Amino acid sequence: MTIEAVIFDIGNVLIEWQPERYYDAKIGEARRRAMFAEVDLHGMNDRVDIGGEFTQTIYETAETYPSWRDEIRMWHDDWIELATPPIDHSIRLMRALQAKGMPVFALTNFGIGSFAYAETKYPFLGEFDRRYISGHMGVIKPDPKIYEMVEADCGIAPERLLFTDDRADNIAQAKARGWNVHLFEDPQGWADCLVSYGLLTAEDAT
Structure with a gap:
């Protein structure tokens, strides 16, 4: 055919596309594992991928988990570093x-x-x-x-x-x-x- x-x-x-690799370099593997266990970051990303507004979706998730606020915002603010090379x-x-x-x-x-x-x-x-x-x-x-x-x-x-x-x-x-x-x-x-x-x-x- x-x-x-x-x-x-x-x-x-x-x-x-390796977000875990990015976070391991930024905050260390142990903290990354703890954050990913507590926060469904890939689920958050799915909401963006299905049409959710990029900044709003990520920043709202960050406010839901204030102990990880800065780290979650990195998914948006440093996004190109997650999607490279x-x-x-x-x-x-x-x-x-x-x-x-x-x-x-x-x-x-x-x-x-x-x-x-x-x-x-x-x-x-x-x-x-x-x-x-x-x-x-x-x-x-x-x-x-x-x-x-x-x-x-x-x-x-x-x-x-x-x-x-x-x-x-x-x-x-x-x-x-x-x-x-x-x-x-x-x-x-x-x-x-x-x-x-x-x-x-x-x-x-x-």
Whole structure:
């Protein structure tokens, strides 16, 4: 079956997203573990990703946990330090596909405000042929609705889509809809996948 579009997740595929690593460096692993045990920071981030206002959502959470107020606000104030560095090999793969005429889409759990900010730091985020940003869609992966919305918008049959994501639950839901999928663990594995589909040569995929 011919692939008609390749879909990239962003976090941990094109940009490293490791909040725990950031906090370990800032406040130490022991305090980070204590904070994450008390505060559902990833749940807070999901609320941003589903369309919650970036600053308000995080600052309100900070006020709910005054003993961690300053640390929680770092999620907003130092956000770009949580979402770094870019994964250069993956960016090259995206551009190599486009150079071959293959449409490349983004499908990502990302907030409206946080994505707008990320665009100011990572210009490649503006290079996708189509962008499916959860904050604008009002739904996050792995809810089946987000995959349905992608299919309806792009008009490409599921079996003609190839999708990579670093989370197994997101991949499983796409596969259940008939998408071709690759669980992203490192850019070389993704490069090898693209070569195996005949979308890039080994030289293109370096």
